[in-house]
Amino acid sequence: MATPTEAAATESTERIDPRAQLADWANANDEWVRLLVAEVIATGRPAGTSVVEKAYLLFRQEKALDERELPAIPMLDIEAGQDESAPSLSLTRLSEVRGVNALVAGAVIEPHEGLTILYGENGTGKTGYSRVFKALANSRTADTILGNIDADTSEAQSARLEFKLGEDAQALIWMGELGVSPFTRMSIFDSPAVRTHVDEDLDYVYTPASLALFNDVTTAIQAVTAQIDAAISELGSSGSGLLSRFQRGSTIYPLIESLGASTDLADLKARAKSGIDVDQQLDALTQGVAALRANTLGAQIAGLRSEQRVLSEAGTTAEALLGFEQDKYNEALARRAQLTSDYETFRRELFAAADLPADPDDSWNDFIEAGHTYRQHLVEVEAHDADRCLYCRQPLLDPARDLLTRYSTYLEDKISADIRTTDTTLGAYKRQAAALQGNEMGSFIQQYKDADPSERPTYFAQVEEIEGARCAVATAVVAGHPVSIQIADLVAKVRADVDTALSTVGNSISELEAMQKGRTEALVDKQAELLELKDAVELGKSWSLIETQVKSAKEADRLKTLKRPLPSLGRSVTALAKTASDQLINHSFDALFLEECEALRAPSLKIQFVGREGKAQRRKVLSGKHKPSKVLSEGEQKVLALADFLAEARLAGITAPVIFDDPVSSLDHRRIKEVAQRIARLADDNQVIVFTHDILFATTLLALFEKSKRCAYFQITDENGKGKVSRATGPRIDSLSAIKGRINSTIQAAKQLDGEARDALVHTGYSHLRSWCEVFTEDELLKGVTRRYQANVQMTTLGNINVDKLGQIIPKVCEVFGEACRYIDGHSQALITQGVSPTLGGLEQHWAELQELKKLNEGKTPDGLDPNRAFLEDRLV
Structure with a gap:
């Protein structure tokens, strides 16, 4: 029975080359797609800018947007082939490490071509060296490397790496960069990677070259789509500034405003006008509008209205002056003077024997009235005592009572009442005089007083006479003086002249307004006619731009329609890539993963293969839905992660160092031995570097290499500074x-x-x-x-x-x-x-x-x- 690895190898020979799958897919699509796929397959790289531009031009010609000029793209015929493997990478020396954590300078690590063990207790500096490798590889768990935080000054990160790429010996000065080729091919496992390998949906670190072509094709299609978007955007802005040539209000303006793919060019062109006759008509209309717009009637009306305001004010003032009772005013003024004299005589005689400290005057009068007011208040509140003084509250003697009687007689005197009545009458006359307005008349007189008499209005003298009377009356009344002029003689005659002039001006205004109304209506009509004619002429002048904008809008609409299927085209590439990745990666990974799980006694579980945007991913679950970390122990998770890591590393064939950073923490002694045996088998054919602080793990590894001697052991200590490295034969082993x-x-x-x-x-x-x-x-x-x-x-x-x-x-x-x-x-x-x-x-x-x-x-x-x-x-x- 074949092993899982043998079965995967047999299956790989039966697979269809993804290049052939991609070619078959391209042959079933448009020529521009075939052009992109042919370029990507031929070069093995993303399509260049020139190729994308050519594909876009072919797209336009193929869709009849442009005339066909490019040659036809033949069907693709791809022979099956295999991806070329990268040359092997091996580290030979790490030295001159600076600015990394608190590592001392001068340490040298010369990794063995087989197994290299870097042993040291916690805190001795192992992590600093492992972080250098993680940064070079840009591993999933690479973190920020700090310098010595206790140092006064920071030192730039650097290290010297000597390595072999194939048979070529090379060197690199690392300056802290993440992901330095070819070290990105190194595989690194550490404790933080456990959760990643156990629970997360992982992209494969290894992507076969043929599978990467799918991403390149997707990128090229997206680039052509971007060209289409740019063309649509440019077509939409081709008519910018055209609308400013036309005038809002014409019947043509809204047609230009709504220019687009649906515009009827024939109807719009019928509105255009041009020729010598049109130019002459335009000149005549322009002159006619200018004449109507001059509006001399308006200026005349404005001048007459100004005269009307002056005459109206003069007439009103004349009428008010004639209504002013000049004799009664003068009489009241004379009576007021007599009452004042009589009052002073009465007061002087009344208080002649009162032994006042000074002659009674206005201040004294205020004093008497204030006391009288206070006495009335006390009477109202029933607190007045007639036998006591209001001020000192002392009992009143006969002389004092006599003085108070005189005060009462003085305050209740009839003369005082007559004065108040007369003052009221005079106040009314003052208000009447103050109400007389002369602003318009004053401005009018000021305007023409220095002019030649022949240039003055005929009613200038009358207005000046009325304004002079108004000033004389107002000045006299405000000052409390008698009005000495004869108002009736001065105003009565000129008033009639002013009324006559006012009537004449009013009639003139009415006549001019009637004339102006007709001119305004004519101006509106002619302006509208001129507006239409101007836009009709401009329509003819701008016709080429208008036609171009409409055609651009129609083309933009067609491009939008043609663009709609492109996302589904991209999705079909993704689906094809998923199928290819399932063949190229997932089945092989599944077999390798099961093999590693068996070797490490990892718990059995199910791997789901998921893909997004053409990317192959894997997910591990228990019972169909549970994340392994929710069920498995920490040790089980560690060996499961190791199995996933090793399967991924083997997927492409290991051609670079495999690095383990404390891989056996949380493992029991039996599992430590199994992990050590697996790493030892890996180091038989590959360069493996192990960082550990577990003495049992280190000694187990050394024992496994006791015969082959494919092993180097380095002791890392913190004597005289962290990260001191020394080569050793190994920890003391009492074998x-x-x-x-x-x-x-x-x-x-x-x-x-x-x-x-x-x-x-x-x-x-x-x-x-x-x-x-x-x-x-x-x-x-x-x-x-x-x-x-x-x-x-x-x-x-x-x-x-x-x-x-x-x-x-x-x-x-x-x-x-x-x-x-x-x-x-x-x-x-x-x-x-x-x-x-x-x-x-x-x-x-x-x-x-x-x-x-x-x-x-x-x-x-x-x-x-x-x-x-x-x-x-x-x-x-």
Whole structure:
């Protein structure tokens, strides 16, 4: 039965080449589409600007928008072929890393062509180097790289990378850019990528060249669509400024305003006028309108109306002056003067004997009236006391009462009442005089006073006479003086002249208005006629532009109609791309993913393949609808993400380094071993770089490469600064073979020395011997059922223990282990035994015994021992 990978490979040979599918699709469409597809398939690149423009021209000619000039595009005949693979990429050296986190300068990493392990505890600087690789690859989880935040100044990011592209050795100075070719082909897995690989709808990092052609075709179709949109936009703006040549109000204007694809050009052209006769008619109408528009009647009417306002005001003022009672006014004024004299005489005589501090005047009068007002108020509120002074509240004596009586007599005097009555009468005359208006007359007189008498209006003298009388009366009344002029003599005669002039002016205005009305109506008619004639003439002059705009509108409408099917054309490319991607990618990925899940014991689930806009995507679900992260444990999610990552990396054939950044966090020891084995198999044929802080994972990987040696190990520490890198053979591994080498080396060194130096080496040899006993018990006797670094008991290996030999082996192992404990510094000894030193012969003998015990456990020594090893037989029995 074929494996999933073999089945996928067999299926791939039976697939139709996507180029052929694309060609068949193009042959069923228009020539311009075939032109674009032929170019994309031939070059393997997006169509250039010149090709897009040619396709647009072919589109226009094919749709009969332009005359056909381009040659016909033949049917496409594509031979099936395969995508070319990119040359292999391998990293050979990373150095001169600067400005990345807090990494110290000077570190050098020289990755092995197989497996490279970069081991370091948390916080030692591993992440800085992994971030450099993520930035170069522009991986899905690439994040912002910061410099040393504790440094006073920031340093620019840079690094030197040496690599091989195919057989060519090259170098690159990286300056912090994201996504640097060819490193974008590297595949990188880290913990943040788990959620991405488990839950999200992922685009494939790898897109076959033939599948990328579909996107290029879609882009080219969109470019032609953009050309159509640009043409529609340009056609819509071709008539800009045409409307400004015509005048709003004509019957032609709305036709120009609504020019479009539906315009009847024949009807519009019938309205156009041209020729010498039309020009002469236009000149005659223009002159006639100008004459009517001169409007001299309007100026005459305006002048007469100004005269009418002057005469009207003069007549009104004359009438008011004649109604002014000049004699009564003068009498009231004389009476007011007499009353004032009598009042002063009365006041002086009344208070002559009152011993006032000063003569009674207006201020004194105000004082008396204020007291009188206050007394009335007290009477009203029933608080007046006639026996007390209003001001000092002292009792009134007879002299004071006599003075108050005089005050009352003064205030109630008839003369005062007569004065008030007379003042009221005079106030009325003042208001009457103030109401007389002379603005129009004043402006009129000011305008003509310096003019020649012959140029003055005939009624100038009359208006001037009336205005002079008005000024004399108003001035006298306001000043309180008698009016001395004879109003009737001055005004009566000129008033009649003014009324006559006013009547004459009114008649003139009526006559001129009647004449103007006829001219206005004639002007309106002639202006409308002129407007129509001008637009009819302009219509003829602008006919070529109008015709072009209408044709452009019709063409724009046709382009809009022809453009409607293009989105569905793009969707058909997307559907075709989805079918091709399903054949090229999805089936292969599905098989690879299942294979990786089986190798990593990842949980089984369903992969859905979804596509949008011609892009292939994958989605993983449980039971048809649940996201894996909602159901699976953290460890299950990790191995599931690893399976997805490895399947994607293998999809195109791995031609660049695969990088793992702490891939086993959250995994138990069994899964760690399975992941290590999978990575080891991957590194057999590919360059693999692993960042880890898990010592078990690192040692498991090293053990898997113990024979092939396709491995390099680097220790990353934070001694003297983060990110210090040193090449090492690996972490200390207490394997039997490693300890065996140390014991043999120690024995050989001890044979070359004597005295205390040999004694010290023998002690060291017994320390190694003790370690050998422990590892032998763990790995060989108990077959790894329990280990010091794992929490579980591995029951699956329990049946591998050689129980038949344990009775022979255990006592001797315990004996040698006890002897070794006596000679190491880690165990305190009794004083009596401290002087007993081990010998080199004893060390060799114990070492030989242990070697025979190992062979016995492995079944390499028969039950009857070699006679040459009698010392061992005696001890075992």
